[in-house]
Amino acid sequence: MRGIVERLDLEGLGVVRMGRKEIHVPFTAPGDVVEVRRWRRKKRTLIATDFDVVESSPNRTEPGCPYFGTCGGCLLQHLPYAEQVRFKSDKLSKILGFDVEVVPSPKIYGHRNRIDVVISTAGIGFRRRGTWWDAVDIEWCPVFGQSSGKVLRSLREFIEDHAPSLYEIRKNEGFLRYIVIRKGKFTGELMVNLVTSEGELPGEFPEYFDYATSVYWSINRTPSDVSHGEIARFWGSEFIRERLDDVTYLIHPNSFFQTNSYQAVALVETVAGLVDGGRVLDLYSGVGTFGVYLAKRGFDVEGIEVNPFAVEMANRNAELNGVEATFLVGQDKDVENLSEYGTIIVDPPRAGLHPKLIKKILKDKPQSIVYVSCNPKTLRSNLDALSDRYAVESAVGLDMFPHTPHVETVVKLKLKV
Incomplete structure (x- = not known):
């Protein structure tokens, strides 16, 4: 079956109308002519699994990665970057119901500060798109940068010299499982974390890195x-x-940190520019990314986070930067006296705010809320739930994830008079 890609869906897949069917085709652009031979159903969506682009749209560019189209990590490298940003702005505007501008990432290659590479009998690399059992063998990752190639070469030398068993994904067997590479983009510091099943690691392992x-x-x-x-x-x-x-953060293998350091600068600056009042509650505070940054600027910060290890790291980061900020272990639904804070910052997981927290916000009526979201659908639901008491004062998208359909959003809410 042959058709023309009419548009991109919200997940970045090209949509082709074929008779009564709409088929969603990965790695395509509006205007592409595609031949679709096979597809699968995912919930209510038909997704092409065997297809060719037989006539390319002028709205394409050459991908910067040799593994694009097979690796499941990136979906939009074939689109000019300005088109990616426009797509994300349109996506946010459609979901949220009002216009949202998206700030482009300062870098679109070499921007990621973390990659998780599977070490499998199928390949050392990333999952093949559409599979959980297969991997694309890679020499390096362009969205991470050249140092990924150096680490993977060292890993392959270690494997060649010591012949440890590799992960058999289908059987869930094997000693070597993953190698996680993290880099401070502004410090140049590099971390290598080898993840294995139980067993003995040869003592020479660190010498390769x-x-x-x-x-x-x-x-x-x-x-x-x-x-x-x-x-x-x-x-x-x-x-x-x-x-x-001017803020330094400690990164541990089990710490979460924003994966695009270059755009993370814009993110913390944006949040800081929206804070009202001197006292701030940083909910879902993690390792103190926002809280320590704000404390450095003179705000009185208290952070709440459910993960005890993240709280420990946040307090270490406060001490490292010489700032007064308090980070405590707690759950979002258990916070009290929200009216005591000038601004509440919320950066919840993809599921959004806990319903009990929404009820407390509506009851306590803090003056300002800065909502940081990685999921526009749950953001929209939460904004609707708060709309009786709060109005959206401003909203901006930040492209933390070039070449993917994902986008970060920062919304400021003000209590209605």
């Missing part, structure tokens, strides 16, 4: 296919550092 600031060995003792585990040992520095403006 003697150029890294920090080398870790983590053990996944669960049956889950995950790229983290219990720390067995580390060599070199316990942490690497990243710097956003």
Whole structure:
């Protein structure tokens, strides 16, 4: 069946109308003529699995990665970057119901500060798009940068010399599972974290990565296919550092940190520019990304986070930067006395705000809310739930994730008079 891609859906797939069917085709652009031979159903959507672009739209560009089209990591490299930004602005505007401008990323290659690479019998790389059992073998990752190639070459030398068993994804067996590479883009510090199942790691392992600031060995003792585990040992520095403006953050293998350091600078600056009043509650505070940055600027900051390890890291980051900020372990639904704060910052997981937290916000009526969201659909639902008491004062998108359909949004809400 042959058709023309009419538009992109909200997930970045090209939409082709074929008779009564709408088929969603990855890696295509509006105006492409495609031949679709096979598709699969995902919920109510038909997604092409076997197709060719037989006539290219002029609205395409050459991807910057040799693995594009097979690797599941990027979906939009074939679109000029200005088109990617326009797509994300249109997506946010459609979902949220009002116009939202998207700020482009300062860099669109070499911007990621973390990649999780599977070490499997199928390949050392990333999952093949549309599969959980297969991997695309890569030499390096252009969205991370050249140092990924150096780490993967060292890993392959280690494997060649010591012949450890590799992960058999379908059977969930094998010693080596993942290698996680993290880099401070503004400090140049590099972390290598090897994730294995239980077993013995040859003592020579860290010698293959003697150029890294920090080398870790983590053990996944669960049956889950995950790229983290219990720390067995580390060599070199316990942490690497990243710097956003004048604030330094410690990065640990099990810490979450915004994956695009260059755009993270714009993110913390944007949030800081929207804060009212001197006292701030930083909910879902993580390692203190927003809280420490605001404390550095003279705000009285209290952070709440459910993960005890993240709270420990946030307090370390406050101490490292010489600022007064308090980070405590707690749940979003249990916070009290929200009216005492000039601004509440919320940066929830993809599921959005807890319903009990929404009720407390509506009851306590804090003057300002700065909502940071990675999921515009739950953001829209939460904005609707708050709309009786709060009005949207401003909203902006930030492209933290070039070449993907994902976008970060920052919305400021003000209490209605």
